[in-house]
Amino acid sequence: MMQITQTPTLTKAQTAAAKALIKATQAVDGTHRDPYLENDLNFDQTMPAFFLAEAVGQPIGLLTLYADDAPGPGGVVDVSIHVLPEYRRQGVATALWQAARKVLQTAGYQKCEYATEAAFLTSHPQFLEQTQLVKDPASEIGLIAPAGSGKATDDVLTVAPLTSSDIETLLPLYMEAFADESGTDEDQARRYLEVARTDPAVASFVCHYQGQPIGYCAVDLDDYDYFYGLFIAKDYRNQGVGSRFIQLMMGQLSATRHKDFRLDVDSDNLAAYHVYRKAGFKPLTESFYLSAPTGRWALRD
Template sequence: MAIIRVPNLSPEQRRDATELVKAVETHDHTYREPYLSNQFNYSLTMASFFLAYYDDHLIGLVSLYTDGGAGTMADVFVLVHPEHRRQGVATTMWRAAKPVLLANGYAQWEFITEKVFLNAHPDFLTRTGLSADPETEYQMATAAARFSAPLHSPGHIRQLRTEDVEALVPLYAAAFADQSPSEARTYLTRAIPDAQTLTYVYVLDRQLVGSCAVDISGTSDYFFSLFIGADYQNQGLGTDMVRQIMAVRSASAPRAFTLGVEANNPAALHVYTNAGFNTQTEVVYLVCPTKEDEDR
């Protein structure tokens, strides 16, 4: 078995990773997919993907996501092909990935899984020494369809432009308390629309009052970093923005949409339910209070 470590995936590696994701989801009945890009990672040069190959077949993947600098929490996604589990694949990949995190100043991390996986493997937490964070996240989704634009919208959407960044920085930093203005500026600059990501702003009375990024590289469009400025909340603008984006993105062909929302965020759940989303799976974050190198 060979372990390859790269900061970003080549087209061929992305194809292999996508096939592995599909095999794991089919076997485990899971839905949460790793983000197969480092576009929004804090460091663009840190190795973020660790790929395990056996006879030229990808049998394992570890992805690292860090949206803050040294000292912040890193998200770790581990996938092993069902036919190669309990063979030390995950352990070998993690032993390659953990020193990279430590060398870059990340001493805290959490592993991403789903409640359906834990329910199917009731001994998993005991066997690995991991514990589940009580704060979970719902992944919500819509079926593929053509969505109509709202009939009466108070504002309108358009794609993010470079000149929008400075106006959005204070709104973004206020909406995401763990992001400094500097980090918000970097994030928004990287969110300028490209081949993998589209970012929309919501304009109300000629003022930018919110934005939403959409990962368009997968089988469904994934909404993330959605916010409406504090002074404009509770007016239905978030729902309106989401519906307008869905209408624009599905105009030429039916699209499915997914997103993640904290289970203890009723306001956001209300926005997405009103926009037509239903809960698809419950995402669980695992931490390692005692053992950090057990096989997944």
Template sequence: MQIEQTVQLSQGQRTAAQALLAAVQAADGSARDPYLSNQFNVDLNMPAFFLAYVDSGLVGLVTLYADEAPGGLVDVTINVHPNWRRRGIASRLWQTAAAVLKQASYDQVEFMTEQGFLAKAPAFAAQNQLQRETEFEYQLAAPAQRPEPSDPAITVAKLQPAEISALLPAYCEAFPEVDEAEARRYLEANLHSEHNAPYVGHYQGQIIGYCGVDYGAYDYLFGLFIAARFRGQGLGQRFLAQLMVTLAHTRRRALKLGVENTNPAALHVYQKAGFQIETTVYYLTPQAGSRWGLKAD
């Protein structure tokens, strides 16, 4: 087995990764795709993808989503082809990835998994000294939309560079764990990406909300929020509806998004807009002594 690590996936690697993920999801009854870009990672020079090959075929993949500074939390996914499991591939991939994270001064990780996998392997977490966090995430999906008539009072358009400063206070209020410098870096990366775009909603000449859209076989909505002073007025529902109309005019793709179980109000809004729960995503953190942790040398 050969392990390769890279900062960004080539088109060939991305295609092979997508085929691997399709095989994993079919076997596990899962549906969450790992993010196959490093554009939001703090260190753009740190390897974020680790690929295991046997006879030139991709059999395993680890991804690192490190949008927090060193010392912060890193989201990790590990996927091994169903025909190549229980051969130490996941362990060897993680050893390689863990060495990179420790060199970059990261010491906290959480592993993303799904309800389907855990249902088929109920002893997995305990056997590997992994603790399931109490908070989890629903992934919701909606079919491709029709370009219905627009809401004349709400406009949705791509974020313009001159609007970033005006958006920052609302962004930081919506995501208090992110400081202004991190928020600006995140928005600018999204603004200049080839694979996704940031959208803002306007009402009576003011920015009321934001949503990033990752373009692909489906459109994944992320970072969606309504500014605090515009909540409770039905504008969140209207912004989402108008965003869906905007995307239907230009994209006509199925839609997906994630919402935490601690945010039932948002879940209600999404379900009213036609989204249904597709899968439940859980986070596993290593307990003391787990081989999946980042122990100090």
């Protein structure tokens, strides 16, 4: 008999089990994207964000909610679902979603998107028709660089860990860089920076030019080093600063860690894609977001 456990945070044992389940599904599906297994960026950190399905004493399915937007008409929740291949088409994903759907409706969310990858859609050509899910035409490209990449120094730029005194200086630069992101206001930007600064599993870097902070990036330190929240101040773009900043961060991380590097970029952001390729990254996967206007996967009744 299947049992579903829902929780705002995962224990160490649950995290290990979730990672093993994700790797098992990726090995079969030829996928690479990992869901975020922390809730520290969610708007409501008391809301259940992880739903584990178990049968015969082992995890068979996982649903995660990434909900950094506030509830309401503009808030969008990213949903990720993994089910072991031998338990698919047995209602596991549906049961996980029904549990998560109740939580999201209670919290006041009205929109959600399901993350998937091109490899999965290619190997399951009837999936969209069967689920009535609609694929967003835009995608994200996941890129990877090998362990040991990067450089130790730069003629002009330096990098240093983010400090509390940097945050006020970086806030307007952060908000300008992510002005197109839905829901990014000063409070949210400050929360992102503070969470990254204080999280022991995250390395936060500030890029300096002649002593002046001009860029920022956070790196999630796990099975690989994942770059996110990267930006360069507007006046310093299109000058090769971004790729050199990335190479300096990789160089510092390579001195103490021996992990691959990864990041994601919107497929229509050709300027950023060029920066990452110049820094040494190569394409690994392509991700899409699916929405459900109607049907059993829709959030609203």
